[in-house]
Amino acid sequence: QQPVQSPQAVILREGEDAVINCSSSKALYSVHWYRQKHGEAPVFLMILLKGGEQKGHEKISASFNEKKQQSSLYLTASQLSYSGTYFCGTEWKGYNTDKLIFGTGTRLQVFP
């Protein structure tokens, strides 16, 4: 049961904001966020480990709502370099699997 991301795709002008959501059907230990540019490997953005945790990385931040079993990634004042596909990766509570389950992905395109 892969986490579901929404929206599937976003088109922005430079300077606009976006929110990407990641929802899981299972209780979560943690949420990871990665960005993958076309033809390249995923690059780590951040990990959220506790319910309610929020983190920031320049103009990219994220929150983790443990009760709702979801996380949101916030991109503010978007730049051309933000274009790519964003994946959340989740680790489920009660499953000693030591692995991430990647979400369905959100494709973000930023235009000048």
Added chain:
Amino acid sequence: DAMVIQNPRYQVTQFGKPVTLSCSQTLNHNVMYWYQQKSSQAPKLLFHYYDKDFNNEADTPDNFQSRRPNTSFCFLDIRSPGLGDAAMYLCATSANRGFSYEQYFGPGTRLTVT
């Protein structure tokens, strides 16, 4: 710079002809992962190693095998590639297992099956 290296970057093989993809890391990480990623899809975990402890995903085809001869190297063997195995294969590492460790990805090997 410490990194994850994959060779080759592009591999073309014939239907049914065995192929081996390699991954090396200079990060000295305990955990190494192999993912398959098809176009417009998320990476799908095939298997991972914690040190030499091998963990296979239940839905990984028997056609796929892996070896980790030492900490630095990991190989993915596809014994009889089919057309459906054409994909990007990503190797990743993490310092340890557990939910607080980020994964570092290599650049990937794009496999074409003719």
